[in-house]
Amino acid sequence: MVHVVFVGGGGNVGRDIVDEIVKQGEHQVTVFSRKTIPDLTESGVNVVTIKNYSDQDELTSALRGVHTVLSFISWDPGNVAQKSLIGACIAAGVKRFAPTQWGIRSKSGFPGYAPKDEVHEYLQQLNADGPVLEYCLFQPGVFMNYLAHPLQTAKHLYISGTHIDVVKKHVLIVEDGEAWYTYTTIQDTAKVVARALSYPGKWPETGGFYGGRAREKDVVKLVEEIKGEPFERHVLRIADLEKGEFNSSWIPVNDHPNMPPEFKGEGIMRQILPAFLLAAHRGAADVDPVWNSLLPDLQLEDVETFLRRVLK
Template identity: 25%
Template sequence: MSSKITSIAIIGSGNIGSFILSALVAQTPPPSTLIVLTRDPTKKLPPGAKAVKVQDYEDVDAVAGIFTEYKIDAVLSTVGWPGIKSQYKMADAARKAGVKLFAPSEFGTPDGAPIPSFQEKDKVSEYIESIGLPQARFYTGGFISSLIPITGVRVNGKINIIGKGQSPVSFTAEEDIGGFVAYVLTSLTVSSLSNKKFRLQGDRATLTDIAKWYNKEIAYVEAVPGPGSENLSMLSKLFESGGGSTGWNFELGKEGEGEEAAGSANQLWPEHEWKKIRDVITKLEI
């Protein structure tokens, strides 16, 4: 499996999917194949990407037929929470079609996080491994653009913290995530990508740091206020535990080293200037 990927199928083209798709269109050299599976074949896509209609994502034979027709080397999933379980069938279809690499939808914390929705991602990965399908997992930490709602600052003008707020959290800009994924998928060999975990980190900060940067008062709370309080509070507790770092090892309860360190994969995209939090967010608007 030393060859490079020349044909990619994307499942899902929402928020992070749109960034990855744009980067792939820009970086994928012709005559490579880039398709997006969708129920709407009229979906507007960037030039260079082709929308392919899928009637039923649960129909393994039909989806495998698409992968076979387009001679797909790699399947990249960017589905959101509602679509996480659909990846079991997608993996079956990829395996049946002889796809060389499957990248499940991750784009967050490392494996082992004690949050039910995150644990389902781990189960998907375990299933992919069990059927002998090579996979690549991308850990990005929080999206920089999601920093404002995570802090609850729009509700009370304060940085709301559960705990002390002194554990470092990894953040990465969506543009950098899209660019990195596109770069490694089109530059590295299949063997270099197979069964690897890529730990990105555009920036690293504690919630206390962020409050100081933007001259915001800290509110120590039991729950992060605002819409989606339950989910935001779970994330805040995860951050407090150290699990917001892309290098965090949940089993050992500490930061990893070497290839398991936060941001260790950044070096694979040489000379790239990673966006920092203050590059993207000049001030925390209420």
């Protein structure tokens, strides 16, 4: 058993993972949050209210005696909170740390993930002359739950608009749809984290894993087969995406509650989606199965099983 702290564990991604670790009952769980979380407190989880994540002294005091820290900080301009948290982990003697990743691969070329790359580089610099803080970048690829949007397939993970809409039967597809994507449900992500907490060896620096790997066109074909209806394909050209152009008559809307107002609506999606789809076409969403190899008995749900289960 280890004492693990989930920083931002009451939020969109972290909460489903917290619930799984608590349910398994193998580790002592503490959640750091900017606000109270009554239902977690009532279930016996220690919730510590952190008023200022840039206050390293406050964080250091709260992390004394903690073995592992997992970060789920969602909005952190300049990475001020994450860098302060890393400094506090080192000062408090924390053994293992996972920065806010929980997505596609590092240095993917997707501008939206540049802050994650900056934190990675910061950790590399800290450990350049020898191990200071053991860390792992947990990368499940794309959460498979998004393939079922707008159907809600997790208790807490909120699914906003994506490039596949199984209800409106629209899909944005790049060129011939040959891009590979790796997918993991949030439920299986929680299971991987649970196993990683007890892993006896050194954590890998980059810890990719997935339940399924499929080309974009094959996912669309599978959904059409299950639904028994053809999708309207909105084909995007690489040359247009490279210019930041989004030539499509249909576009999903980002209504994610964790995003600030300026990041919601159709306008911002016309900026974000071209960059993401272009990065994915270049391999950004095709993570390496590192944890799958380290934990060969892992049984994670694949894409076809998931889609047939939730769409039928």
